[in-house]
Amino acid sequence: MSLPDIAFPLGLSLQVALLATLGCALVGVPIAYALATLTFRGKQIAGVGVMLPLVLPPVVTGYYLLLLIGRGGVLGAVTKVLTGTAYGITFTWQAAVIASFAVAMPLAVNTARAAIAAVDPAHADASRTLGRSEVETALFVVLPLAARGVSAGLVLGFARALGEFGATMVVAGNIPGRTNTMALEIYNAVLYGDRSTATALVVLYTLVSVGVLFLADRLARAVTA
Numbered sequence: 001m002s003l004p005d006i007a008f009p010l011g012l013s014l015q016v017a018l019l020a021t022l023g024c025a026l027v028g029v030p031i032a033y034a035l036a037t038l039t040f041r042g043k044q045i046a047g048v049g050v051m052l053p054l055v056l057p058p059v060v061t062g063y064y065l066l067l068l069i070g071r072g073g074v075l076g077a078v079t080k081v082l083t084g085t086a087y088g089i090t091f092t093w094q095a096a097v098i099a100s101f102a103v104a105m106p107l108a109v110n111t112a113r114a115a116i117a118a119v120d121p122a123h124a125d126a127s128r129t130l131g132r133s134e135v136e137t138a139l140f141v142v143l144p145l146a147a148r149g150v151s152a153g154l155v156l157g158f159a160r161a162l163g164e165f166g167a168t169m170v171v172a173g174n175i176p177g178r179t180n181t182m183a184l185e186i187y188n189a190v191l192y193g194d195r196s197t198a199t200a201l202v203v204l205y206t207l208v209s210v211g212v213l214f215l216a217d218r219l220a221r222a223v224t225a
Contacts, residue, residue: 009185013162020100020161021154024108032112033138054106061102062170096172096179100161108157115149152219159212
């Protein structure tokens, strides 16, 4: 396999994983904060809903996403208007980002939730006593103290997004030069009996994954030190 052939799926995978991780930071961290610090009706149901993609087969998660953003889905008409195509956002790299975000969220939220819950409540109470709002307390007191744990969760979410396969296959397809991430390219190589390409991609992906896990472990150790 030539370098350009490897570069596209690797670059696409990194792009998709980074954007999915950004989504986890913008959406998942506030959810983690709410689950860790607030008491509200339906909290247990919300927690189960967030964690559900972790236990569902990725293909099932992909099917739910298809019902949401697919051509006949709840948001299908909206995505068709926005993209100007018959299939809307499906079968695009943006759909791969949504799929990766969905499967990465549980890891990011669960790890961040634990780190936030571990922060001594006295710090937040002192902040509120000084007149800071709940948002200011979260941004300037609690989250900085839980930063390493939150970062570890986002790193784990990135690793999960980087290797997403099943949900991506359902909503983004396996289109060479458009949606073929590393995981899908490995599948293609195995499917067509190209063992040398499959081996090269597997080794490369493994090295990247090992690096990500080492980083997550270091951050987690720093939290508990």
